[in-house]
Amino acid sequence: MNDLESIRKEIDKVDKEIITLFEKRMDLVKYVVDYKIKNNMKVLDSSRENLIIEKNKNLLQNKEYSQYLEDFFKSLMDISKDIQEKILKENINE
Numbered sequence: 001m002n003d004l005e006s007i008r009k010e011i012d013k014v015d016k017e018i019i020t021l022f023e024k025r026m027d028l029v030k031y032v033v034d035y036k037i038k039n040n041m042k043v044l045d046s047s048r049e050n051l052i053i054e055k056n057k058n059l060l061q062n063k064e065y066s067q068y069l070e071d072f073f074k075s076l077m078d079i080s081k082d083i084q085e086k087i088l089k090e091n092i093n094e
């Protein structure tokens with residue numbers, strides 16, 4: 001793989017897969033916040049987040065990416081919490 005155009009085509013394909021999975025994860029997060037609203041729970045669950053980070057870092061084949069994967073999941077979970085907080089707020093204002 002040395003031609004820039006073909007490498008970028010592969011990146012574009014991977015990005016498409018990421019988008020599908022991103023949407024799927026955030027759709028699931030909406031079910032989580034519905035449950036939390038019904039059960040009067042807080043959005044943040046630090047122990048679950050730490051578990052996710054550790055578990056997923058262990059799945060990594062190339063440990064060189066370890067810190068980057070951690071940063072990636074932290075960002076992903078920050079977005080997830082933003083979505084949940086927004087839904088929570090809308091629910092309070094109803």
Ligand SMILES: C=C(O[C@@H]1C=C(C(=O)O)C=C[C@H]1O)C(=O)O
Pocket residue numbers: 029032043044045046048049052076077080081
């Ligand atoms: C989705 C949840 O809410 C928050 C977001 C998480 C995530 O995006 O994986 C994990 C823990 C919580 O801080 C959850 O509690 O499962």
